[in-house]
Amino acid sequence: MICFNKPYGVLSQFTPEGQWRGLKDFIPVPNVYVAGRLDADSEGLLLLTDDGKLQARIADPRFKMEKTYWVQVEGIPDEAALVALRNGVQLKDGPTLPARARVMETPPGLWERVPPIRVRQTKPTAWLELVIREGRNRQVRRMSAAVGLPTLRLIRAAIGPYTLDGLSPGSWREQAV
Incomplete structure (x- = not known):
């Protein structure tokens, strides 16, 4: 798993969009996906993983993390x-x-x-x-x-x-x- 400190103005996706930068500018690791999003105007911890079950456990509200x-x-x-x-x-x-x-x-x-x-x-x-x-x-x-x-x-x-x-x-x- 990857722990990333997402700066202001960065999307929780690898592809940039409009004025916002994407994760590809920071994380050169292939085949990882965001587990729980943060808006572009929010900062802080973003988790990325290549494990679909772990991604669901982190992001799904049913698990109450x-x-x-x-x-x-x-x-x-x-x-x-x-x-x-x-x-x-x-x-x-x-x-x-x-x-x-x-x-x-x-x-x-x-x-x-x-x-x-x-x-x-x-x-x-x-x-x-x-x-x-x-x-x-x-x-x-x-x-x-x-x-x-x-x-x-x-x-x-x-x-x-x-x-x-x-x-x-x-x-x-x-x-x-």
């Missing part, structure tokens, strides 16, 4: 927002499963994003750690927005036991399963 996200939000989370995230929030496509949610310091070893996020002088920002077991389209962004905290930056830090540890943006490593 936890995914840990670091979310920089606009605004300061209050206890009501954290409780709502912990209980599950109502989205247009139905309620989310309960999440683990906590306010955190800026993630250790955080790299600069290129391009940087927009910052408004009148709005403070904060970091949340959000752990979910689903994988709906843009789910973390929609969850934070549902509690009044728009996402400015989204980094997937872990998928189950696999983490970003030691990976700079655009780098990858092979990892035993």
Whole structure:
């Protein structure tokens, strides 16, 4: 399996599209496939494998593999927002499963994003750690927005036991399963 720290502006596919780059610019390994996608405007851990059963186990919500996200939000989370995230929030496509949610310091070893996020002088920002077991389209962004905290930056830090540890943006490593 390959653990890849996907930079901002890179698609979760090998072929580039429009303004977005593809994985072929970073991973010269043939016949591996993404197990769980990240949007081009999200960063962080992407797993790739040549094992179809492993790919399904990682990506399929039925297996409930936890995914840990670091979310920089606009605004300061209050206890009501954290409780709502912990209980599950109502989205247009139905309620989310309960999440683990906590306010955190800026993630250790955080790299600069290129391009940087927009910052408004009148709005403070904060970091949340959000752990979910689903994988709906843009789910973390929609969850934070549902509690009044728009996402400015989204980094997937872990998928189950696999983490970003030691990976700079655009780098990858092979990892035993």
